Amino acid sequence: MKRVALYLAALGFTVFAGFPFYWMLITAFKRNSDLYVGASVTSHIPWIFNEPPTLEHVTLLLGQTDFPRWVLNTLLVVVAVVVITVAVAVPAGYSLARLAGRWGERLGMGIFFTYLIPPTLLFVPFARLVSLLGLQDSLGALILIYPTMTIPFCTWLVMGFLRSVPWEIEEQAMIDGYSRLGVILRVAPRLIVPGILTVVVFTFTLVLQEFVYALTFISSVGKMTVSLGVPIALVRGDVYHWGALMAAALFTSIPLAIVYNAFMDRFIHGFTMGAVKG
Amino acid sequence: MAGIEIRSLRKHFGDLHAVDGVDLSIRDGEFLVLLGSSGSGKTTLLRMIAGLERPTSGEIRIGGERVDGDVPPRARGIAMVFQSYALYPHRTVFQNIAFPLEASHVPRKQIEEKVRWAAEMFSISRYMDRYPRQLSGGERQRVALCRALVRDPKVFLLDEPLANLDAKLRNTARDDLKRFQRRIQTTTVYVTHDQVEAMGLGDRIVVMERGKVRQIGTPQEVYEDPVDTFVATFVGQPPMNLLEVRDPSLPPRTLLGFRPEHFLPKGVVTAGEETRTFRFAVRRVEYLGSDRYVYGSVVESGAPPAPPAPDATLIAKLPATITVVIPEGETHEFAVARRALRYFDAETGLRRKL
Amino acid sequence: MTGRRTLADREDVLGAAMLAPALAYVTLLVGVPFVFAIVLSFSDATAGSLHFGWAGLRNYAAILGDPIFLRALRNSAVVTVGSQVLVVVLATAAAQVFRATFRGKRFARFVLLLPWAVPVSLAAIAWTWIFDSTFSVINWTLKAAGLLHGWLYWLGDPALALFAIIIVQAWRIFPFATVIVLAGLASIPQEIVEAAIVDGAGFWRRLFRIELPLLLPIFAVAVLFGVVYTATDLGVVYILTGGGPANTTHVLPTLAFQRGILGADLGQGAAIAVFLLPFLLVVAVAMLRLARRAEVGAR
Numbered sequence: 043m044k045r046v047a048l049y050l051a052a053l054g055f056t057v058f059a060g061f062p063f064y065w066m067l068i069t070a071f072k073r074n075s076d077l078y079v080g081a082s083v084t085s086h087i088p089w090i091f092n093e094p095p096t097l098e099h100v101t102l103l104l105g106q107t108d109f110p111r112w113v114l115n116t117l118l119v120v121v122a123v124v125v126i127t128v129a130v131a132v133p134a135g136y137s138l139a140r141l142a143g144r145w146g147e148r149l150g151m152g153i154f155f156t157y158l159i160p161p162t163l164l165f166v167p168f169a170r171l172v173s174l175l176g177l178q179d180s181l182g183a184l185i186l187i188y189p190t191m192t193i194p195f196c197t198w199l200v201m202g203f204l205r206s207v208p209w210e211i212e213e214q215a216m217i218d219g220y221s222r223l224g225v226i227l228r229v230a231p232r233l234i235v236p237g238i239l240t241v242v243v244f245t246f247t248l249v250l251q252e253f254v255y256a257l258t259f260i261s262s263v264g265k266m267t268v269s270l271g272v273p274i275a276l277v278r279g280d281v282y283h284w285g286a287l288m289a290a291a292l293f294t295s296i297p298l299a300i301v302y303n304a305f306m307d308r309f310i311h312g313f314t315m316g317a318v319k320g
Numbered sequence: 321m322a323g324i325e326i327r328s329l330r331k332h333f334g335d336l337h338a339v340d341g342v343d344l345s346i347r348d349g350e351f352l353v354l355l356g357s358s359g360s361g362k363t364t365l366l367r368m369i370a371g372l373e374r375p376t377s378g379e380i381r382i383g384g385e386r387v388d389g390d391v392p393p394r395a396r397g398i399a400m401v402f403q404s405y406a407l408y409p410h411r412t413v414f415q416n417i418a419f420p421l422e423a424s425h426v427p428r429k430q431i432e433e434k435v436r437w438a439a440e441m442f443s444i445s446r447y448m449d450r451y452p453r454q455l456s457g458g459e460r461q462r463v464a465l466c467r468a469l470v471r472d473p474k475v476f477l478l479d480e481p482l483a484n485l486d487a488k489l490r491n492t493a494r495d496d497l498k499r500f501q502r503r504i505q506t507t508t509v510y511v512t513h514d515q516v517e518a519m520g521l522g523d524r525i526v527v528m529e530r531g532k533v534r535q536i537g538t539p540q541e542v543y544e545d546p547v548d549t550f551v552a553t554f555v556g557q558p559p560m561n562l563l564e565v566r567d568p569s570l571p572p573r574t575l576l577g578f579r580p581e582h583f584l585p586k587g588v589v590t591a592g593e594e595t596r597t598f599r600f601a602v603r604r605v606e607y608l609g610s611d612r613y614v615y616g617s618v619v620e621s622g623a624p625p626a627p628p629a630p631d632a633t634l635i636a637k638l639p640a641t642i643t644v645v646i647p648e649g650e651t652h653e654f655a656v657a658r659r660a661l662r663y664f665d666a667e668t669g670l671r672r673k674l
Numbered sequence: 675m676t677g678r679r680t681l682a683d684r685e686d687v688l689g690a691a692m693l694a695p696a697l698a699y700v701t702l703l704v705g706v707p708f709v710f711a712i713v714l715s716f717s718d719a720t721a722g723s724l725h726f727g728w729a730g731l732r733n734y735a736a737i738l739g740d741p742i743f744l745r746a747l748r749n750s751a752v753v754t755v756g757s758q759v760l761v762v763v764l765a766t767a768a769a770q771v772f773r774a775t776f777r778g779k780r781f782a783r784f785v786l787l788l789p790w791a792v793p794v795s796l797a798a799i800a801w802t803w804i805f806d807s808t809f810s811v812i813n814w815t816l817k818a819a820g821l822l823h824g825w826l827y828w829l830g831d832p833a834l835a836l837f838a839i840i841i842v843q844a845w846r847i848f849p850f851a852t853v854i855v856l857a858g859l860a861s862i863p864q865e866i867v868e869a870a871i872v873d874g875a876g877f878w879r880r881l882f883r884i885e886l887p888l889l890l891p892i893f894a895v896a897v898l899f900g901v902v903y904t905a906t907d908l909g910v911v912y913i914l915t916g917g918g919p920a921n922t923t924h925v926l927p928t929l930a931f932q933r934g935i936l937g938a939d940l941g942q943g944a945a946i947a948v949f950l951l952p953f954l955l956v957v958a959v960a961m962l963r964l965a966r967r968a969e970v971g972a973r
Binding site for chain 1: 786
C-alpha cells in the first residue's frame with residue numbers, strides 16, 4: 043500500500059515538473075492544423091499526435107530565423123566569459139583559501155554576497171556605463187557584465203572546493219623544494235581540476251540562462267543570444283510561431299539538462315558550503 | 321527482563337556472510353559480551369537483535385517471543401546505546417531522555433517524573449537544560465545510558481560505547497557500567513573489540529570471527545581453556561605463545577601453547593612443579609614499569625642456529641617482582657609449568673586435550 | 675636549492691596578486707555600480723544623455739504616490755512569499771519521495787531537475803503557451819476532466835495572472851530546493867535516525883521531531899536562495915504578462931525595467947529597484963547568522 047502511494051507521488055512530481063517539456067516536445071513537431079485547435083474543443087486531444095508529426099517548425103527555425111545566429115552569439119559569449127571567469131576566479135579562490143588566513147574567509151563571504159546583488163538593481167547603472175563605453179547593443183557589453191555574476195560565485199566555489207583538498211600535498215611539495223609560486227603553477231592545477239570544471243560548467247549554464255542583461259543591452263535581432271532571442275524575437279508581426287518557439291526552447295533545454303544532471307551534486311555542495319558544516 | 325534465544329541466525333550481504341549460523345542462549349539478567357575484530361559479525365548480530373537489520377534466516381526470540389520477522393525495534397522492548405551515543409543535537413538533555421517516552425505516548429506528568437528519576441540514577445540532574453554539544457564525552461555517554469534506561473527495557477544493547485572515551489576514562493566508565501548493570505539486572509548484550517573490556521565486563525564472552533561463534537564461556541574459561549588457536553591468541557595481551565615442536569611423545573603437528581606470564585626463567589618457576597624447558601634466544605627486552613616483555617625465539621636443541629622467522633617470536637612477560645637480569649642477545653633457559661601448557665592441532669587450530 | 679626567500683615565496687604578495695583581478699572586478703563592476711544605483715535614485719538622470727542632476731527625494735515621492743508602484747511592491751511580496759511557501763511544501767514532500775528507491779528513479783530525478791536547468795526565459799515562454807487564452811492545454815485538461823465549466827483567462831485576469839506567476843516560480847525553484855533538502859537528509863548521521871527508531875518513533879514523529887528540525891539550516895539556505903531568485907526575477911513576469919494586464923502584475927524588477935530602461939528614466943528605475951534591497955538585506959543577514967551558528971557547532 044505504501045509502495046503504491048510512493049509511486050503515485052513520484053509520478054505526480056515527475057508529471058508536474060515535466061509536463062511543460064512534454065508539451066514543448068509535442069508542440070515542436072505538431073502540424074499547425076493539429077496545434078491550433080481551440081482548447082474548448084474537448085473532442086480534440088492536444089496531448090497526442092492526432093496527425094503525423096512534422097519537421098516544418100524545425101526547418102523554419104533553422105532556415106528562416108536568426109536562431110542559428112543566436113546560437114553562435116551565445117557560444118561566443120560563453121567562451122569569452124568562461125575564459126575570463128576561470129582566469130580571475132580560480133586564482134582568487136585559491137588565494138583566499140590558502141594564502142589569506144582568517145580574514146580570507148570573511149573576504150570570501152563578502153565576495154560571495156555580491157552574487158546576491160540582483161541584476162535588476164545593477165542594470166540601471168550598467169546602462170549608463172555601457173553607453174559610456176560605447177558598448178550598447180553589442181555582445182561586448184555582455185562579455186563585460188556577465189563576469190560580475192560568475193566571478194563572485196565561482197570564487198566561492200573554488201574556495202569551498204579547496205577546503206576539501208588536503209593542503210598537506212602542497213606543503214609536501216614545498217618541503218621537497220618548490221617555492222610557493224612553483225607549487226601554484228605546477229602542483230596545484232592538477233589538484234583543482236575538478237573545481238575548475240565546476241566553474242566552467244556553472245559559467246556555461248549561467249550564460250545560457252541569463253536574460254535580464256541581454257534584454258537590457260541588446261536590441262538588434264542579429265546580435266541576440268538564444269535566451270533573449272527565442273522569447274522576444276521569434277515573432278512575425280503579431281504572430282507567435284509556437285511550433286518554432288517550442289522547438290528552439292527544446293533544443294536549448296536538453297543540453298543544459300544533461301549538463302545539470304551530471305553536475306548537480308557539485309553545485310549543491312557549493313550552495314550549502316556556508317550554512318552546513320561537513 | 322528477558323532472556324534471548326538465537327538459533328541458526330544468518331545474515332548475508334550478497335556474497336558476504338556477515339553472520340554465518342549463530343546459536344546463542346542469553347540468560348535473563350546476564351551481561352553478555354560479543355567480542356571480535358571488525359568484520360567478525362558482532363555488530364551485525366547486535367543490530368539483528370535490535371531489529372535494525374533483517375536476518376537472512378534463523379530465529380531470534382526475546383523473552384520467549386519471536387522477533388525476527390517484521391517486529392520493529394520499538395515493539396521488542398529493547399534499548400540501545402550507539403557508539404557515537406546518537407544524542408539528538410537539537411534537543412536538551414531532558415528532551416533527549418524524554419523522547420522515547422513521548423514516542424510511547426506517556427502522559428506529560430509521568431514523563432517528567434521518570435526523566436528526573438533516571439537522571440538521578442546517573443548523576444546528570446544538573447545537565448538537564450544543556451545541549452549535547454556542551455557536554456563532555458563521559459557525560460554524553462551517561463545521557464545515552466539514561467535515555468536507554470528510561471523506557472524500562474527488557475534488554476540493553478550496547479555497541480562499543482566506551483570506544484570514544486579517553487583511555488583514562490574508560491576504566492572508571494567500565495566500573496560504573498558494570499555496577500549499574502548489577503543493580504538493575506537487565507539482560508545486556510555488549511559489543512566490543514577490546515578484549516580487556518570484554519574480560520572486565522562480561523559474565524560470559526562470545527568470541528566471534530568472520531560471522532561464526534568460536535567460543536562461549538566465562539572470562540576464565542575463555543582465557544584458560546581456549547577452544548582453538550584463534551581464541552587463544554585473540555584473548556590475552558600479549559597473545560598466547562604458539563610453538564610447533566618436534567616431540568616424539570606428542571602427536572605429529574602439534575602446537576604448544578603457553579601464555580607469556582607462564583614463560584619464565586628456569587630458576588624462577590616454582591620448584592617441585594613439572595616443567596618443560598626451552599632454550600630461549602633473547603632478542604630484545606622491553607621495560608614497561610610493572611612488567612618486562614622479553615622477545616626472542618626458541619632454539620631447537622641440535623638444530624643449527626638459524627635467523628629466527630618473524631612469526632617464531634615468543635614473548636615472555638616477567639612481573640617487576642622478578643628481578644633476574646636478562647641480557648639481550650644471549651640464550652637463557654626458560655621453562656613453563658606443565659599444567660600451564662595447552663596443545664593445539666597445527667592444521668585445524670583446534671585444541672587437543674592431552 | 676636556494677636558501678633565500680625569493681619573491682616566489684612571498685605568500686602575501688602572491689596572495690594579493692592572485693586576488694587582485696577578482697577584487698578589482700567586484701569592486702569596480704559591482705560595488706561601484708551598486709553605490710551608483712543608489713545615487714542615481716536621487717537624480718534625474720536619463721538614459722538618453724549623460725546628464726546628471728540632483729533630484730533629491732523627488733523620485734521616491736513620485737513612486738510612493740504611484741498606485742502602480744505600490745501594486746508592484748505588493749505583488750513582489752505576494753509572489754515571493756506565495757511561491758516560497760509552495761516550494762517548501764513541495765520540496766519537503768518531493769524529498770521524502772526521492773529518498774526512497776524505486777524503479778525509474780534516475781529518470782524521474784532527471785525530469786525533476788528540468789525546470790531548474792532550463793533557462794528562465796524559455797521556461798517562461800513555454801508557460802505562456804501553456805496559459806494561452808485560446809489554446810491553453812490546462813484549460814483543455816480541466817474541461818475534459820469535467821472540472822471547468824467557464825473559462826480561465828489565465829494571463830488576462832489580474833488575479834489569475836498573479837497566481838500563474840506564483841505557480842511558474844514555484845515550479846522552477848522547487849527542484850533546486852528538493853535537491854538541497856535531499857542533501858541535508860543524507861547528512862544526518864545514520865545513528866541518530868536509528869536511535870530514534872529504537873526509541874520508538876514512527877515515520878512521522880521521526881520526520882517532524884528529529885529530521886526536519888535538524889534540517890533547519892538547510893531549509894533556510896534553500897528558502898533564502900529561493901527568495902533571492904524569485905524576488906529579483908524579471909524574466910518570468912516580463913514574458914508571461916509584461917506586467918499586464920494594465921500594469922496589474924508588475925513586480926519591482928519589471929517596473930524598474932519599464933520605467934528605467936524602456937522609459938529611459940534612470941532615476942526612477944533606480945529608485946524602484948532600491949526597494950528590493952530590504953528583501954536582500956534580510957537574506958544576507960539571515961545567511962550570516964546561519965554561517966555563524968554552524969561554526970559555533972550546532973552539533
